[in-house]
Amino acid sequence: MVRVFLLVFGVLALTAQALFAQCRQALVLGLDVSGSVDAREYRLQIDGLVQALGSGPVRGALMTFPDQPVSLLVYEWSGPEDQVVVLPWTDITSEPVLDTALAQLQSTTRRDASPGTALGVAMQVGADFLAQRPDCATHTLDISGDGKSNIGRSPDFARSALARRGITINGLVIGADAPALGDLRQAEINELSSYYRSNVILGKDAFVETAIGFDDFAAAMQRKLERELRVLVFSDLK
Template sequence: MTRLAALLLSSVLAAMTGAVHAGDCRQALALGLDVSGSVDLREYRLQIDGLITALNDPEVVRILMSAPQAPVALLVFEWSGPADQAILVPWTKVTDREALAGISAMLADAERRDATPGTALGVAMKTGADFLDQQQGCWKRTLDISGDGRSNLGPEPRNVRDAIGARGITINALVIGADAPASGDLRQTEITELSSYFRTHVITGRDAFVQTALGFEDYAAAMTAKLKRELDGLAISGLQ
């Protein structure tokens, strides 16, 4: 969101007294982090710390704080096998920097837990959608799912995606490619193939997109870019 757009939004919110009520939420954003067996302890920390970095990026903070009358609500959960879904940060409205600091602190305290090695992406999508159904009052509901591989357990993503989209939920994806190899480099080919899989089977909704990270080292930068894109462009019509 440009500075001019932010000022316009602020003016519209101020002008429409009575249209925006306490408790309004302009966007519910559930972030699902991949902690399957392919993610080791180092990669886990890069993912968690990368999300903290992204949430505290100055431009992301500015967008989050641009309309405190109708804040963004955030939830962060981990996903792995069919029975391995855990909330790291419960639904929290980002009304001020203190709330954002609280989210960052909860993430910083997260520890790698034992999880089944499988990748139940379809279950993760359904879980994220169920969390978002708890935020029916938000003008927009978005599931941000990170993953470094294809689903190999539980329902196929393509078999649950359309039903989730029909509930008015947008699914975006952050695809994580392999880290730099000792010799040779097929990462671009591999991440192109994985991105195609997520684009075909996972994302849904208007303006849904796939962001890529070329290895977990690139996660912070990729998540920062993704949050800017997800949080930008609030529909003014939602205020009416």
């Protein structure tokens, strides 16, 4: 028996549902804009997301199977009542469509937001966005953040409530500088990664990506997107 593994970009239509789906993946990205994120860090997030989505590998992945595109939505989150869509649902059917979406994201500016970190609510809101796209074969929610939830429903409660929706929730955790105490980002990353694994991510193939700091956000986001848009296809030859 010879097992052949093919790493390919895009989600291949391996089931009847995927074969006839109008889009192959609904992808929702949630960006943390709570009080712990300053103006510089906010800009690094937005610019980093634009850089990651426009990178060669991710652009190529998004352009795979344009007749069954990835549909993308981006929102910002902070307190329990503070979630704002900055890129509405966009089917990435061509490079001009992607470029228009990137320009819209690039033009986003910092708004007033509540200081709280309502991670559980952000998860619920992101899942509700995914529910708007039953025409997509798979549904993925990405939550980026630099801290633990401190207000609203708890992330573990939200995750339990979403467990039967058939969605994947991945995390991107960001270390922050603590100049007075030295660079503690690695310790923060380890603790926050563990927190996300225990309370946030959902699904068989769910994972946590890490950015050592906001300066590393673009590279971390690109790694995460490449992984999410890649599927391991295997077959047995007898």
